[in-house]
Amino acid sequence: MRPLNLFAKAAVILSIFFMSAFAEGSFAEGSFVQVITPKENTLQTELTLNVVLGIDKKRLDAVEVGVFPDMKSLDLSRSESTACVNISLTLGENMVLVRAYKEGVLVSEESRSVYVSSQLYHQFRYPPKEYSKSYFHNDENEKLCAKCHDMSVNEVENVAFEDITKSNCYGCHKNINSQKYAHAPSANWLCTSCHQESKKGVSKYLTKEPMDASCFECHKENQELWSSAKYRHEPLDAGHCDKCHNPHSGPYSMFIRKDVNEICLGCHKSKDMETLQSQNSACAGTSYGSLCIDCHTPHASNRPFFLKKRFDEVKK
Ligand code: HEC
Ligand code: HEC
Ligand code: HEC
Ligand code: HEC
Ligand code: HEC
Ligand code: HEC
Ligand code: HEC
Structure with missing residues (x-):
């Protein structure tokens, strides 16, 4: 490039x-x-x-x-x-x-x-x-398009569009949901379920910052489970769900932004993982072709290192 x-x-x-x-x-x-x-x-x-x-x-x-x-x-x-x-x-x-x-x-x-x-x-x-x-969506910019495009919001809260092309947002943003795995509220063109904040002169369609508050409006069970867990993964705790998940669509299951091992290794460098392995850690990393999430959850757990199983079970 x-x-x-x-x-x-x-x-x-x-x-x-x-x-x-x-x-x-x-x-x-x-x-x-x-x-x-x-x-x-x-x-x-x-x-x-x-x-x-x-x-x-x-x-x-x-x-x-x-x-x-x-x-x-x-x-x-x-x-x-x-x-x-x-x-x-x-x-x-x-x-x-x-x-x-x-x-x-x-x-x-x-x-x-x-x-x-x-x-x-x-x-x-x-x-x-x-x-x-x-940002684009303020009155001044929208005026330039309104002659030919309907710039208003025409979604009904929690009601998916039967024909998504009827969403006023579709014509200009159709590619945002075009990747293989799309997130339900985005794929149903309920854009303002997350783009619910506005700032005059800046944009009508901002998101909450950090954005987990928005996610948890719908994913209440996850919130209950994770907020009561003893150990929480740092990016989750900081509210940055969108670091790993694309809120719209993505090429991997659960619209994570990279292949699952790649996403972990993007922050946990493979060099550090090699050190772990050389120290004979139970953390097998990628060396046996296993997935990080076979042993760790990406979110939160009552076990240290967010392990899915008990430590002695992993060791075996
Ligand atoms: C004079 C009329 C007119 C104005 C003004 C106008 N558009 Fe359009 N636009 C159209 C028409 C007609 C289409 C659909 C037909 C086409 O694809 O050419 C379109 C299509 C689009 C598309 C889809 C293009 C694609 O590749 O699928 C985008 C994005 C878009 N407009 C953005 C804007 C924005 C942003 C503004 C304001 C800054 C704007 N338009 C102003 C007439 C207009
Ligand atoms: C006439 C075309 C057009 C229409 C209709 C349109 N958008 Fe946009 N939107 C844009 C452009 C241009 C941008 C700038 C980013 C880009 O080019 O992709 C943008 C950016 C955004 C952003 C990023 C924040 C911002 O303000 O820049 C959000 C969120 C967004 N649009 C949501 C929506 C929603 C929700 C709707 C339907 C209610 C909608 N858009 C309808 C053209 C449009
Ligand atoms: C589940 C929540 C959620 C839904 C639903 C959602 N968005 Fe977003 N959107 C976000 C978040 C969070 C960001 C900021 C992401 C980032 O920059 O990491 C964002 C950013 C954007 C941007 C700016 C992207 C950029 O390159 O800066 C556009 C455009 C946009 N959204 C359009 C839409 C449209 C159109 C819809 C409806 C089809 C939609 N969004 C539905 C959460 C959502
Ligand atoms: C407006 C409600 C709503 C909001 C807001 C929302 N989601 Fe979702 N989400 C859904 C629905 C509905 C599904 C599909 C049903 C399901 O699997 O729970 C879903 C599915 C998912 C899935 C896939 C679950 C699976 O088992 O396939 C992930 C991952 C996800 N959402 C993450 C997020 C993240 C991250 C945010 C915030 C950026 C968010 N969601 C915000 C409604 C929402
Ligand atoms: C470190 C990266 C990362 C962060 C940060 C993250 N996730 Fe995930 N999430 C994943 C991965 C990877 C999966 C797939 C897990 C699997 O397949 O077992 C997943 C799965 C999910 C699922 C479906 C499975 C389940 O456990 O219910 C939901 C819902 C979800 N995430 C929501 C969220 C929300 C909401 C946030 C922010 C509060 C968030 N995620 C933050 C990586 C992440
Ligand atoms: C956006 C960056 C980011 C991503 C992506 C990420 N992590 Fe983390 N992770 C961190 C940070 C920051 C910490 C806390 C600081 C530290 O211990 O390195 C952490 C801590 C951890 C810990 C606990 C370390 C301890 O000493 O308690 C484990 C285990 C872990 N991550 C596993 C994973 C797995 C598995 C994935 C992929 C699903 C992943 N991480 C993806 C940033 C990330
Ligand atoms: C076979 C199970 C298993 C797999 C697969 C696995 N881990 Fe681990 N991981 C563990 C165990 C057990 C620990 C606890 C520390 C120890 O035993 O040394 C751990 C610890 C960690 C730590 C914390 C290290 C520290 O000392 O702070 C990180 C970060 C981590 N793993 C990331 C990953 C990543 C990234 C992957 C995928 C590339 C992965 N793990 C794959 C079992 C596993």
Whole structure:
């Protein structure tokens, strides 16, 4: 990914240089394409992103959007001067390119840097400092879409949509639930069961922080079991269920963010596990092809080390 990004960056710098020279001579002020969303240096956690453009159809007849080389051509057949597309990202830095063409010639190129972070990979845990979370759903931004999209909430508390495409959130966010294992409230498009907090001028759809309070509104039995347990796993105790579970959907059972052993080893380094093994610990780690959760629960237990069985039983 990295060499491509560098290549793309070089291409942008070159073309910006080219364009400014070009624009001064031949064109009046104003650009061909206005990137309405995303903002430069946006930080996020999901691998899908919406790109919305204001376009000047007199000056261009084709637009491509994406992270090079995965570019999507936009449909400009509509009469409006707004074009919308949903694209895929990868973990880490993504340089989103917007290329405009007139009669097959590249006439403008814009870019936006977007960083997808993950707590579970050391290399993606700490985004470069220029990136920050930018929220979308405030009145000012929504006004830009309301002409064509219904921006209101049309879900009924605890009632799943029979036809999920009827949710007002579906059109713009359909990819958020498209991975193999989806979480019931998200898959049923009951988005505001978790996105229930709002802050004026920031977003209408924030979540509780830490977010376990939201999870426990529905998972009451787990809360009772875990809060009374003698030993609680640190990330759970801190309320960060979403460090391990993607609240929407994921490629692994229970929508955990990585394969189960990988998720444990993301925080408990394999080097430490090797040390444990060399000390003849009963902690078999991955060496016998066993799963961490064969012996440990990921949440809480009355046994030390969150063991599922008694210590002497594990030892055998
Ligand atoms: C002039 C009308 C118009 C405006 C304004 C508009 N959209 Fe759209 N948008 C559409 C139409 C029509 C579609 C569905 C047809 C299509 O896919 O082109 C759409 C589709 C989308 C999609 C789905 C694209 C995909 O790849 O499936 C997203 C995301 C989106 N709009 C976001 C936005 C956002 C965010 C705004 C406000 C910043 C906005 N749109 C403003 C007309 C508009
Ligand atoms: C017209 C398109 C559009 C519609 C309709 C829409 N969203 Fe969004 N939403 C966006 C865009 C653009 C972002 C910015 C992140 C991105 O590009 O994925 C966003 C971001 C969010 C976020 C992250 C927090 C924030 O404010 O940035 C949440 C949560 C969210 N949407 C929930 C919803 C819910 C719930 C609904 C339905 C009631 C909904 N959205 C309808 C376009 C839309
Ligand atoms: C079970 C709770 C839950 C449900 C249900 C839920 N979300 Fe979320 N959502 C979260 C949490 C928690 C975050 C913040 C996750 C993070 O950044 O680690 C989040 C973040 C987001 C974001 C921002 C992602 C980013 O990259 O920054 C969007 C967009 C979003 N949700 C849209 C939706 C939509 C649309 C629905 C309904 C289909 C929905 N959510 C349902 C809990 C939920
Ligand atoms: C609006 C209610 C609701 C909220 C809020 C909610 N869940 Fe769920 N969750 C469900 C339902 C319903 C199911 C599917 C039925 C079941 O297995 O309990 C489910 C299933 C699950 C499962 C899979 C359980 C299994 O045995 O397959 C996990 C894991 C999970 N939720 C985690 C979370 C986390 C983490 C949060 C907070 C980020 C959360 N849930 C918030 C309703 C909710
Ligand atoms: C350290 C990672 C991690 C954290 C943090 C975490 N989980 Fe889990 N969770 C898992 C794994 C792994 C599984 C699958 C366990 C299995 O298959 O036995 C799971 C399973 C579940 C299940 C279904 C099985 C069960 O025990 O009922 C629920 C519900 C659940 N988690 C909810 C939550 C909630 C709510 C939180 C936050 C309070 C949370 N989890 C925090 C890793 C985690
Ligand atoms: C988000 C990071 C994170 C993830 C993911 C994670 N852990 Fe932990 N775990 C911690 C922290 C922090 C502690 C407490 C500090 C310590 O002892 O290292 C801890 C403690 C433990 C302990 C107890 C150590 C003791 O001395 O009491 C065990 C056992 C454990 N984790 C097992 C697991 C297993 C099994 C998984 C996978 C299901 C897992 N962890 C996933 C962060 C994590
Ligand atoms: C065969 C059962 C078994 C399996 C499989 C297993 N463990 Fe353990 N683990 C134990 C036992 C028993 C302990 C208690 C400490 C000891 O005996 O040295 C332990 C201790 C730990 C500790 C605490 C170490 C300390 O000294 O603080 C961590 C962290 C841990 N395990 C993580 C993992 C991870 C991550 C995996 C998967 C890669 C895993 N374990 C797989 C049985 C197991």
